[in-house]
Amino acid sequence: MSRIEPTGSINMPQRKKTLLVALGGNALIRKGQDGTIEEQFDNLKIPMSQLGKLSREYRLIITHGNGPQVGNLMLQQECCDALPRLPLEILVAQTQGQIGYMIESTLDSELTALGIDEIQPLITVITYVVVDEKDPAFKAPSKPIGPVFTERQAKAQPYPIRKTAKGYRRLVVSPNPVTIVEKREISRLISMDFIVICCGGGGIPVVREGRRFSGVDAVIDKDLASAKLAEEVGVDIFVIATDEKGVALHYGTADQTFLPTLTVSQAKDYLENGEFPPGSMGPKVHACISFIANGGEKAVITHLKDIEKAVEGNAGTHVIAG
Amino acid sequence: MSRIEPTGSINMPQRKKTLLVALGGNALIRKGQDGTIEEQFDNLKIPMSQLGKLSREYRLIITHGNGPQVGNLMLQQECCDALPRLPLEILVAQTQGQIGYMIESTLDSELTALGIDEIQPLITVITYVVVDEKDPAFKAPSKPIGPVFTERQAKAQPYPIRKTAKGYRRLVVSPNPVTIVEKREISRLISMDFIVICCGGGGIPVVREGRRFSGVDAVIDKDLASAKLAEEVGVDIFVIATDEKGVALHYGTADQTFLPTLTVSQAKDYLENGEFPPGSMGPKVHACISFIANGGEKAVITHLKDIEKAVEGNAGTHVIAG
Numbered sequence: 001m002s003r004i005e006p007t008g009s010i011n012m013p014q015r016k017k018t019l020l021v022a023l024g025g026n027a028l029i030r031k032g033q034d035g036t037i038e039e040q041f042d043n044l045k046i047p048m049s050q051l052g053k054l055s056r057e058y059r060l061i062i063t064h065g066n067g068p069q070v071g072n073l074m075l076q077q078e079c080c081d082a083l084p085r086l087p088l089e090i091l092v093a094q095t096q097g098q099i100g101y102m103i104e105s106t107l108d109s110e111l112t113a114l115g116i117d118e119i120q121p122l123i124t125v126i127t128y129v130v131v132d133e134k135d136p137a138f139k140a141p142s143k144p145i146g147p148v149f150t151e152r153q154a155k156a157q158p159y160p161i162r163k164t165a166k167g168y169r170r171l172v173v174s175p176n177p178v179t180i181v182e183k184r185e186i187s188r189l190i191s192m193d194f195i196v197i198c199c200g201g202g203g204i205p206v207v208r209e210g211r212r213f214s215g216v217d218a219v220i221d222k223d224l225a226s227a228k229l230a231e232e233v234g235v236d237i238f239v240i241a242t243d244e245k246g247v248a249l250h251y252g253t254a255d256q257t258f259l260p261t262l263t264v265s266q267a268k269d270y271l272e273n274g275e276f277p278p279g280s281m282g283p284k285v286h287a288c289i290s291f292i293a294n295g296g297e298k299a300v301i302t303h304l305k306d307i308e309k310a311v312e313g314n315a316g317t318h319v320i321a322g
Numbered sequence: 323m324s325r326i327e328p329t330g331s332i333n334m335p336q337r338k339k340t341l342l343v344a345l346g347g348n349a350l351i352r353k354g355q356d357g358t359i360e361e362q363f364d365n366l367k368i369p370m371s372q373l374g375k376l377s378r379e380y381r382l383i384i385t386h387g388n389g390p391q392v393g394n395l396m397l398q399q400e401c402c403d404a405l406p407r408l409p410l411e412i413l414v415a416q417t418q419g420q421i422g423y424m425i426e427s428t429l430d431s432e433l434t435a436l437g438i439d440e441i442q443p444l445i446t447v448i449t450y451v452v453v454d455e456k457d458p459a460f461k462a463p464s465k466p467i468g469p470v471f472t473e474r475q476a477k478a479q480p481y482p483i484r485k486t487a488k489g490y491r492r493l494v495v496s497p498n499p500v501t502i503v504e505k506r507e508i509s510r511l512i513s514m515d516f517i518v519i520c521c522g523g524g525g526i527p528v529v530r531e532g533r534r535f536s537g538v539d540a541v542i543d544k545d546l547a548s549a550k551l552a553e554e555v556g557v558d559i560f561v562i563a564t565d566e567k568g569v570a571l572h573y574g575t576a577d578q579t580f581l582p583t584l585t586v587s588q589a590k591d592y593l594e595n596g597e598f599p600p601g602s603m604g605p606k607v608h609a610c611i612s613f614i615a616n617g618g619e620k621a622v623i624t625h626l627k628d629i630e631k632a633v634e635g636n637a638g639t640h641v642i643a644g
Contacts, residue, residue: 036406072405073416080401083394084358090420097419098412100448101526108503109534121507126422126446181430185443185516194507204423212431
């Protein structure tokens, strides 16, 4: 067949929209679980069976959190005085390997079960993300990671602690993402219909020092990193999958009210009034605002079991322009 | 410009040969070092400055070991009773993230310094490798990993230990690689001139269970996994970079004799006579034999500082047909 024959287009895939799904840490370890490897693989089937199906219609990018896992690695190396401790950015890199493998192999199995394993290549990309060394976040640890402590345990810890919605947790520095180093590679993979798992744990935080990158002792918020990636590689639909059905006003009180939609200006007002706390819905709402402000088509915060419904418009909180 | 204008080919890269370099654990942690993060990044500059230059002439795949790193993760989680222990395959995945990031960011800096960062995309791919659940290796731990113990320390360890050339080390199960799960993805990336870092620590070992993959508690030899990858993606030149200048007869004795070349049949004879022990040169020689037997062009075992020279034919032990 001639290379310029118009019927050649029969073999060309239609331009699919690109869907980015950011998975919360609870996609692997649920509240109340110890986090054994069996539990983590089992939990992953819920989002992965949905993402397998969605990959038929969408180009797919999967990002994920790493709060429990990176916290465990910190604790483990603190238990073991005989070995040199590694900085937080190396532990983030370790969780990208761990969770990337777990997501990829679970999704691989789901795609095989759906009979679509021959169509789409699947890849987990180690990702590092530039932050600004002058980011004020370096002066104030703000991101909760690791296991949940009782009040008594919390008082015995040598590092900064905050009481979050889940309980007492350790705080680490969390600067804003400036740019995703692998954006060019990820763009090319997506344009070739690879399913890409990347930006794990918000990405490995690095600063530019002249012509070199240098890691920093911090954890980037994975929703903010995902929004930055979405902007840089041109995502159409952005889903943040978590353990709540969406965003609520007066969260955790008798007046709790679920919001099916939220305009950007409403969201900004609520954030200013402290409705969405920094360790919880705050960064998710910020990420959606940023995505829509940069021209994104659809941004949803939804429960892990409702990813498909949320993409269809039938679940979650949709953040919309206006 | 018309899409069918012949001068469009000016922008097409020439077909380069594909070079696979397998880096030993000593690329990151040298004998006698504690393995601080500064030491590991510093050590990496030696191979990476050479690989940066070689990437101008060759399509490049980089694989790496993880012996010291995976051993450290095992020790750390054994120190910490409060958290569930993860199986060895998850720790291998963690080291792929860690070492992949360290190699990629160091090479990134070297490419930038060489002024060639705009040409070649660079990617670290999490890789899992199928092993056979009936592999006899599952009945006998054989691969040394982790820190080197004194004889006294070794006697106090609860797990299998062997005295190796480096000292007493822990042994884990090490089955043969059957196939690289991501071979299709890696082939496509190489064909598009991506520099690919993959198969870290020999790959995450999995078995096929019906239509699912399931991880196993083992570590695959990285040289054997690299030879399998080389065969599956079509590599031309295979370099194993280690802390010796090449293969020697009567290693460690007064009669030690360096071998600049080694035919496949000589290599097989020496292996049969026990010249190259399993924890040291054995798998490297096996990997080179397998590569040449599968039609590979050039296979070299060389010192980390001599990678460029070895590719030119001026260093290392070259395993040749015959």
